Amino acid sequence: MLSVTLILILTACNGGSGDQQESQDSDEQEKKSISIGLDPYDYATVPAYLSKEILEQEGYQVEIMEGEVGVLYEALSNEDIEAFIDVWSPNLHSTYLKEYKDDFEVAGTLYSDMPNGVAVPTYMEDVNSIEDLKQHKEKFDETIYAIEPGSGTAQTTERMVETYDMQDFEIQNSSTAAMMTQVQREIDNNNGIVFNAWRPHPMFVRFDIKFLDDPKNSWKDDDVQIGVTDDLKEQSPTAHTLFSNMELTLDMVEEWQISLDSEEKSAEELAETWVKENQDKVDKWLEK
Template identity: 30%
Template sequence: MEWKSLLGGTALALVAAQAGWADGEACGKVRIADGGWTDIAFTNATAELLLGALGYESEQTLLGLDVTYVSLQNDQIDVFQGNWRPVQDEQYKSYFDNKHVEVLGTNLAGAKYTLAVPDYVAAAGVTSFGDLAAHAAEFDRRIYGIEPGTNQMLIDMIAADRHGLGDWKVVESSEAGMLAQVARAVEKKEWIVFLGWAPHPMNVNYDITYLSGGDIEFGPDLGSATVWTLSRPGYAAECPNAAKLFANLTYDIDFENHGMQRIMGDGESPPDAARAMIAAEPARLDKWLDGVTTLAGEPALPAVRAALGL
């Protein structure tokens, strides 16, 4: 896949934003995909908070991953902050090859995404994908996943009988449903294998071990990942200022872990968590708003600081 060619048109459009070209009225409402995950709930809330301060309206729509890509292609959604790579690369390769989506930039580096078990299960000898089949009875031949459309790599793994798991089942529910199952298992010291990832408060709330050996399914280094921000085709050319904001919106593991903990552990709403994290680290605004204006074309940083009371 030629990422340079995908980025070329976007880069040119972002030059327009840096030159101070305000977006037109048609760009005033930004349609954002919500994948139903707490990390994207937090990053989307952060984006919405900034967009509102800049004079934009925004609308989030809860969509499965498959529908998200179709919606970007069909001009029903403008932006998606949840393109995890390499785990989504093969399944959605055609969207990039056919230019049905565009890349705005990387929003998170150092993430990971693969199967995990509680530490007491790892201590009993399960530290890799290859160890699972020997303990099928303890796991009840079940792998706990999240939303349908997000677990395809596991479904394909079972269909191909990789790692001897051909008679296993992926339990699809939601992030919250999966974590509730993990919490019940950990409380009773029962065996469970589930999708784990960072950033996420699960890494703080539970003692877990990520399984090695899942390179085919999730990529090397325990599913080491970067998260990219995508847009519908032509968005950066049509709305360069909003696209520039999303290109600037980069996070880190620690920032997202704490923001997600506010939502999942402290019960804050995503907007309240985003506001609290920005208030705690206001220096991030300098980078996020570099080369960005309000919808009306005024300087962004003072407008956002005033709107957020900073």
């Protein structure tokens, strides 16, 4: 009886040690280095740098890789980066999704039904629809201000011009910052201007502007998602869990963007502060 009891005790102890060792081995085997793709839009710094801060607390080494949208889709498909945090689906990035949709998976959705389109100052009371632009084209110097060529927004602007038979208009592409500088200049002079607009962006806080109605549905609301490599869940489950659960609000993102400008704080500092003040939410994203 004594021998049997000792054997059972030893077996139980060894079993417990084995389970603990298995857990340790699993943690050690997790790949804890990751590259996150960041395109050139202020709102995208929020999920990028929040992810970096949170994963570094979990022992990860995180690199933010900056690039244009098309470059980042290609990098994700080639597994040169593990995650791209600004996938607009199904409309705005439709060209890239058609080309690369089989090369990555969607881990989660940051926010749904994001409005985007073209806007004008609210003092332009006679212009409330995209169809009104042709009738008042002289007020806009026959120009539509748009962001970088190759972006989903710029591509949709080109399709909008065709759909509404607005070939008299020239599309003036530039960086987002340059476009917003032009918006500021024209509004200060009470001039007409039509330009790319979307949320999240502090333009709707800084300026008194309005989206134009789009009766021909050139612009459609999108979900903003996180694309990851097919093997991320297996190789880096902590990162995959975070990307699956992270959700943001428009107000939070736009407050972040305003802080970047007005308080001269870096994205890293804002991320660190936000994580400290919202640890309960972070734990929920990590399913702790």
